[in-house]
Amino acid sequence: MASLRPLLLLAPLLLAALSLAPGTVSAQGPSVTDGGAVSRFPDGVEFRLSAQGDQPIEKVRLRYTILPDGTKASGVPDFQPGSSVSTSFTLAGDETPNIYLSPGTRIDYYWEVEDAAGNVATTPEASIIYEDIRFEWQTLEADGVVIHYYSGSDDDAQAMLDVAQESIAGMSALLGVTVEFTVNIRIYASTDDMRDALQRRSETFESQITTAGVRVSSDTVLVLGNVSFSTLRHELAHVVTAIAGEGPFGSLPAWLDEGTAVYAQGDPEGFRDAVERAIDRGNVLSVRSITSYQGDPNKVNLFYGQSWSLVTFLIDTYGGEQFAQLFAEIKRGNTTDTALEAVYGFDQDGLENEWRASVDLPPREDTAQDSEEPVPTFPPSDGEDTGSPVTGGDDGDGTSAGVIIGLVLAVLAVAAAIALATLVLRRRLR
Numbered sequence: 001m002a003s004l005r006p007l008l009l010l011a012p013l014l015l016a017a018l019s020l021a022p023g024t025v026s027a028q029g030p031s032v033t034d035g036g037a038v039s040r041f042p043d044g045v046e047f048r049l050s051a052q053g054d055q056p057i058e059k060v061r062l063r064y065t066i067l068p069d070g071t072k073a074s075g076v077p078d079f080q081p082g083s084s085v086s087t088s089f090t091l092a093g094d095e096t097p098n099i100y101l102s103p104g105t106r107i108d109y110y111w112e113v114e115d116a117a118g119n120v121a122t123t124p125e126a127s128i129i130y131e132d133i134r135f136e137w138q139t140l141e142a143d144g145v146v147i148h149y150y151s152g153s154d155d156d157a158q159a160m161l162d163v164a165q166e167s168i169a170g171m172s173a174l175l176g177v178t179v180e181f182t183v184n185i186r187i188y189a190s191t192d193d194m195r196d197a198l199q200r201r202s203e204t205f206e207s208q209i210t211t212a213g214v215r216v217s218s219d220t221v222l223v224l225g226n227v228s229f230s231t232l233r234h235e236l237a238h239v240v241t242a243i244a245g246e247g248p249f250g251s252l253p254a255w256l257d258e259g260t261a262v263y264a265q266g267d268p269e270g271f272r273d274a275v276e277r278a279i280d281r282g283n284v285l286s287v288r289s290i291t292s293y294q295g296d297p298n299k300v301n302l303f304y305g306q307s308w309s310l311v312t313f314l315i316d317t318y319g320g321e322q323f324a325q326l327f328a329e330i331k332r333g334n335t336t337d338t339a340l341e342a343v344y345g346f347d348q349d350g351l352e353n354e355w356r357a358s359v360d361l362p363p364r365e366d367t368a369q370d371s372e373e374p375v376p377t378f379p380p381s382d383g384e385d386t387g388s389p390v391t392g393g394d395d396g397d398g399t400s401a402g403v404i405i406g407l408v409l410a411v412l413a414v415a416a417a418i419a420l421a422t423l424v425l426r427r428r429l430r
Contacts, residue, residue: 029119032111035088037128042196044092045107045130049077049123051085055115064109066101068181069218085113093258100199102216103132104148104184132186132197144182147308151189152226160187160223160232167233168240174315176324183239183269184220191301193222218242230265237264244324249333251292253348256326256336259307263315268308275305279359286364287352291336304342315356318344330368 012090035048047064051057055426063074079087092101107130111123121394131137135150140157145164147157168179188194191210198211211222213231221235241260245252262268278284285306315323324345329339337347346354353363 007105014319017075019078028054029057029117030113030121032113032121032372034111034123034126035086037107037109037126038078039128039130039133040090040102041130043131044090044101045128046088046090047109047111047292048088049086049111049113051111051113051121053083053115053119055119056081056083056115057085057113057115059112060085060087062109063112064091067100067106067108087359100216101130102220102222103130103186103197103218105130105217105299112261134196135193143268146182146184148186149226150183150187152187156226158185159227160185160229163229163232164236165266167236171240173236173262174324175260175323175327179240179243181219183236185236186220186222187226188222188224189226191224194222195224215239215242221222230267232265232270233266234261237261241327245330247331247333248333252327252330252335254293254305255287255290255303255310256330258304259309260310261307262304263311269306269339271301271308272303273305273404274301278302278306280362282361284361287355291348310351310355313358314344314351317354317358334392398416 016073030051030053032049032051035050037045037047039045041350047062049060049062051060060079061076063072065072075089075091077087077089079085091107092099102352106127108125111119113122116119137148137150138157140147140149140154140161142161145161145165145168147161147397149157155351164183164185168183172179181354186197188197194211198214211224213221213235215221215235215238218239221232221239223232223235225231238257238261241252241257245257262271275284285302287310290307292305311323314326326339326343329342330336334342340347344351349364356363394396
């Protein structure tokens, strides 16, 4: 009996192990090979896959994350189900999904394959940097800033690096935040070189607009010109303002975001002239009309000039500490009016009249009823071109999606009321 004891003790373990084993399964799941990813700049990234299996392969999906700002997403390539599959999926370019990828974007990805028996196989996660392969880039790096350049002298690159560090430090101190990631600055030598790196626009837009700089992601800016210090300061300010004022529930008004960026330039250049002319004529813009970016492109210089003047007024009159607090209040999710009230004791209408008094203009009457169209910037710097005007407004017959949704909801409400009334009437007639 003693010799049988180990076997008796082992039996329950064997039964437990057998109970964990799958029932009926195919001889083997699919074998999947990541064929790699290829940058086809400026037409996107092509991802390749091959897979084989005993069972027909029925589902193939690419799962990816666009860093640093993207969320997890996926795409399904075209393929013919079978025991052997070879396919590819292109991200960006002219194929769906047609999204904008800026130079230097990192994409983490892996493939997921499922056969007819329900067996799923995945490839190890891999990464690709979507590089602008047209040029031989050089880099210069120091203290969390990287200059990427392919033309100009090393001295020019060093000068841009010095200005970048000074600008980030100055704006971070003003807004009371810290940039905790590496900031990449890509310098293009000409408009033609830079055009393919920007978000694609219509031919009309391209023929009329020159983009001097743009913040294309939270950690990357593109700049036109080897010694474009003013543009560089402007775009790096957007990196800092995003940290200080943008959050899951908060969004900066255009006048505050762009006004701060112009303030960071040091010299507002022609924007100062535009607002001074408007003050002399008494036809400045209302603050509420410049909270967003759509509107008349002919007023772009005035938009920038007045936004800069408003920001300068707040900083010079009330100090940098309260100015930083304004950004923090907005980031917490407060509206612009609520944030202004909390920090300064007035809303946007009150700000406007305070500023108007400072430039010897009378108070604006009925500011809350102002019917001016919103006025754009270059437009916004979160992946949009920053540095040139664009035409706003809707195309077509002017019926917005909000109006259509409202009409649908109204019809549903009426239908529900009729149904309820019918039900009540039936009960009364019983």
